[in-house]
Amino acid sequence: MTAEAVPLDATLRALADGNRRAILEVVRDSRRAVGEIAAEVAMSQQAVSHHLRVLDGAGLVTETRDGTRHLFMVRVDGLDVVRQFVEGFWPERLAALKSAAEKEARDRA
Amino acid sequence: MPEFATSIDIEAPPEIVFAHLVTPEGMLAWIGQHAELDATPGGVFAVDIDGNPIRGEYLEVDPPHAVVISWGVLGSELIPAGSSRVEFRLTPIAAGTRLDLNHTGLPDVEQPKHAEGWTYFLTRLADAATSTR
Numbered sequence: 001m002t003a004e005a006v007p008l009d010a011t012l013r014a015l016a017d018g019n020r021r022a023i024l025e026v027v028r029d030s031r032r033a034v035g036e037i038a039a040e041v042a043m044s045q046q047a048v049s050h051h052l053r054v055l056d057g058a059g060l061v062t063e064t065r066d067g068t069r070h071l072f073m074v075r076v077d078g079l080d081v082v083r084q085f086v087e088g089f090w091p092e093r094l095a096a097l098k099s100a101a102e103k104e105a106r107d108r109a
Numbered sequence: 110m111p112e113f114a115t116s117i118d119i120e121a122p123p124e125i126v127f128a129h130l131v132t133p134e135g136m137l138a139w140i141g142q143h144a145e146l147d148a149t150p151g152g153v154f155a156v157d158i159d160g161n162p163i164r165g166e167y168l169e170v171d172p173p174h175a176v177v178i179s180w181g182v183l184g185s186e187l188i189p190a191g192s193s194r195v196e197f198r199l200t201p202i203a204a205g206t207r208l209d210l211n212h213t214g215l216p217d218v219e220q221p222k223h224a225e226g227w228t229y230f231l232t233r234l235a236d237a238a239t240s241t242r
Contacts, residue, residue, distance in 0.1 A: 090115055090210055093140045097208070098119045100138035101129055105121035105205070 011078065014058035019043065020051045024074055027061060031071035113212040120205040127173035130197055154178045164190035174199055180212070188215065 014020060022041045026032060038048040052072055055061040059078035064071050119126055129135035131148035141156035147167065154165045165179035175198050179191040193214040200207045 087113060090113065090212065091117075094115065094117045094208065094210065097126070097129055097139035098117055100135075101119050101121035101126045101206075104125050104138075108125075 010058045011060065014054050014060055017051070017054075019047070020055055023048060023051050024055065024060065027072050028074045031064060031066075031073045033069050033071055037072065112215065114210065116207060116209040118202065118204055118207050123173040123199040123201055123206045126199055126206045126208060127176070130176040131167075131170065131172075148176070154180070165195075166191060168194070169196075 015024075019041065023037055026037050026040045034045050034048050034052065037052075038045045041048065043051075052061060052063075056063060056072075060075055061072050061078075062075045064073075129139060131146065133144040133146050136144045136146060136156060141158045141163070143157040145153055145155040147153045148170050150167060150170060152167045154163075154167055156163045162183035163180060164183045165181055167176070167178050169175055169177035175196070177194065177196045179193070180195045181188045181190040181192040183190045193212060196209075196211040196213075198209040198211075200209070
C-alpha cells in the first residue's frame with residue numbers, strides 16, 4: 001500500500017482512537033508481535049489484532065514475518081497526512097482553476 | 110513538510126486568473142461550494158470545500174500579480190483557521206499566465222524526536238479528526 005493511496009480521512013479516523021494511538025506508541029521503535037503489544041496495552045490479542053488491521057488499512061503500520069510470528073512496526077510515511085492532503089488537494093484544484101480561467105478567456109475572445 | 114509548492118500554466122491572461130482568486134463567482138468556479146470573500150488586506154477568506162470550512166484572511170492583494178491568504182480549517186487542532194499561508198503569484202507568459210502556488214506554515218509532521226512530541230502529535234491528529242467532522 002502506498003502513502004498516496006490512503007485518503008486523509010482514513011488516517012485521521014484510524015488515529016481518532018486512544019487504543020490505536022497506544023498501540024502505535026508500542027510499535028514506534030521496534031517490531032513487535034501481537035502478544036507483546038497486547039500485554040503492554042492491557043488488551044486482548046483479538047482486540048489488538050482488530051486495531052492493527054485498521055492501522056494497516058490506513059498505512060500506519062507495516063507487517064513482517066519472523067518464522068511464524070507476525071511483527072508490526074509503525075510506518076512513519078503513513079503519518080505524513082498533511083503532505084498527502086495538500087499534494088493531492090492543490091494540483092487537483094489548480095487544474096480546475098486552469099479550466100475555469102481558460103473557458104472564460106475563450107468566451108471573451 | 111512545512112511547505113508545498115507547485116505551478117501551472119494557464120492559457121488566460123493574468124486579469125482573468127486573478128479574478129478567480131478574489132471574487133466568490135470566480136472562486137466557486139474552481140474551488141468550494143460556498144465562499145465569502147473580502148479581497149482586501151485583512152479581509153475575510155471563507156470557503157467551504159467538501160464539508161471543510163477553510164478560514165483565513167487576505168494578507169496581500171496585488172492585482173493582477175499576487176494574492177496571499179492565511180489558510181486553515183475552522184475547528185481543526187492540526188491546521189487551525191488562518192494558521193498557514195498560501196501565496197498565489199501570477200506571471201505573464203506568452204501562452205497566458207504562470208501561476209506559482211506556495212503553501213507554507215503547515216504543521217511539521219516529521220517523525221517527532223521525543224516521546225512527548227510523538228504523543229502530542231498523535232493527539233493533535235486525533236483532535237483534528239474529531240473536530241472537522
